[in-house]
Amino acid sequence: MSLEPDLVHFIVTVVFSFLTGLEVKTYRMEYHSDSSKYFFGSARTLTFVGVLGFLFYKIDPSGLIPYTAVLLSLTLLFAIFYWAKVQRKGQSILLFTVMLCVYAFGPLTQIFPLWMPALLFVLIVFILNARRAIHKFTAGVNTYEYETLGKMILLSAVILPLLPKENVIPYIPIAPFKIWLAVVVVSAISYGGYIAQRYIFPSKGYFLMGVLGGIYSSTATTVVLARKAKEVGPSAMIDSAVVAATGMMYLRLVAIALFFSTSVAKSVALPFILLSIASLVISAFFYSIGKSGASAPKSSDPNPLELGTAFMFAALFVVMIVVTDYITAHYGGIGLRIFAFVAGFTDIDPFILSLLTGHFDVTEHTVAASIIIAAGSNNLLKALYALWFAGAKNIYRSSSAIAFLGIATIAVGIYSF
Numbered sequence: 001m002s003l004e005p006d007l008v009h010f011i012v013t014v015v016f017s018f019l020t021g022l023e024v025k026t027y028r029m030e031y032h033s034d035s036s037k038y039f040f041g042s043a044r045t046l047t048f049v050g051v052l053g054f055l056f057y058k059i060d061p062s063g064l065i066p067y068t069a070v071l072l073s074l075t076l077l078f079a080i081f082y083w084a085k086v087q088r089k090g091q092s093i094l095l096f097t098v099m100l101c102v103y104a105f106g107p108l109t110q111i112f113p114l115w116m117p118a119l120l121f122v123l124i125v126f127i128l129n130a131r132r133a134i135h136k137f138t139a140g141v142n143t144y145e146y147e148t149l150g151k152m153i154l155l156s157a158v159i160l161p162l163l164p165k166e167n168v169i170p171y172i173p174i175a176p177f178k179i180w181l182a183v184v185v186v187s188a189i190s191y192g193g194y195i196a197q198r199y200i201f202p203s204k205g206y207f208l209m210g211v212l213g214g215i216y217s218s219t220a221t222t223v224v225l226a227r228k229a230k231e232v233g234p235s236a237m238i239d240s241a242v243v244a245a246t247g248m249m250y251l252r253l254v255a256i257a258l259f260f261s262t263s264v265a266k267s268v269a270l271p272f273i274l275l276s277i278a279s280l281v282i283s284a285f286f287y288s289i290g291k292s293g294a295s296a297p298k299s300s301d302p303n304p305l306e307l308g309t310a311f312m313f314a315a316l317f318v319v320m321i322v323v324t325d326y327i328t329a330h331y332g333g334i335g336l337r338i339f340a341f342v343a344g345f346t347d348i349d350p351f352i353l354s355l356l357t358g359h360f361d362v363t364e365h366t367v368a369a370s371i372i373i374a375a376g377s378n379n380l381l382k383a384l385y386a387l388w389f390a391g392a393k394n395i396y397r398s399s400s401a402i403a404f405l406g407i408a409t410i411a412v413g414i415y416s417f
Helices: 005-031 033-038 043-059 065-087 094-111 115-129 131-140 144-162 176-200 206-232 236-260 262-289 307-343 348-357 364-390 392-415
Strands: none
Touching: 005 043, 005 094, 005 115, 043 065, 043 094, 065 094, 094 115, 144 176, 176 206, 176 236, 176 307, 176 348, 206 236, 206 262, 206 364, 206 392, 236 262, 236 348, 236 364, 236 392, 262 364, 262 392, 307 348, 307 364, 307 392, 348 364, 364 392
16 A cells, blocks of 8 residues: 555655754753743744645645745744844844754655755754864864865866866967866865865874875975974884875875876876885884874975965976977987986976876877886985985985885886886
8 A cells, every 4th residue: 555645745744844843952952951932943833834834835836825925924923033032132043044944844845855855854953963063173173274165166166167178378288177177186185185184183193194294295294204303303203104105195196197097097006006005014114113102293384275386386287298298299208208207306296297188299108107207206306305304314214215215116117118
């Protein structure tokens, strides 16, 4: 025996409305027990509101005149209540918005599948119970980060769709859309590592700082850790973190390659994963002889979503793709490999992205080899940075390790392709 659809919809509306009313009652008892006389609605009231929404939508589902009239009447009643509440120095309209959601249960159950009103009910419960968590989150987050999130939306959802997908800039062999897509992808990966490093694990140790910092920027993380090593002296935990950051760099490059070129990503995946494993093994060795309880310094790295940084990255990316196009056209694969070694002593992301997104007169194996060589020479740069900022006696173990990894990486790039 099957129930009539209207009866099922009515039952769902009543159940969700009643359960929402109970949740509101729990919310009032927990947060406003001292002023319960001045609240609008209860479990019974919200149940009736849900029933009214169902019935008056059913009467005129096309014109919605009765439904709208009842909605305006409820709003007027709340306005009177709210005026009285303001006189008692209260201002919240939270429960009115909950009532509006309950009033919408009736139409939702009739128009949409069950998941829609169920999702609305779950959101009401979650938001009402998230008061303390939200206050704690907002207290711990720098308000500047909200502006940063807006910049991420600006970069990805506003600027990117407006750019042409054809090559329209003279002497630049790539479309503006692809240029900015590269900026968005690298910024998103870096921003994810930055948020994890700064907010999700605020009490991180050195090792975790190295892992998360490698996702964000292994070079910047190496500099921060090297400066700390200069303060505290030789530390196996700092050595572990420095090498871990390099290990995560390999995985980060695989993720970037996978987004832009699956075939190149397949070529670099195995050597990079093996090198990452080797890095983490070395890091684990240093970790085992260090003190795991040591606390890491707070990173002062700049946010990767600064608009100036994004535009600078785009400019470097364009320069790299123009230079790469010139070198491949005049000097072929050998010239590209040499240039990859030199580019590794700079920010390698623009160079690697130029290889992944451009169309050059070289094979995919040459592109893969150049990416690997650039990663290797970048390791040599980080080893030099570590020695410069920490001093040889304070960080010789990890700087030697990443220099060894750099030489091994370059050798893989030269002899494997």
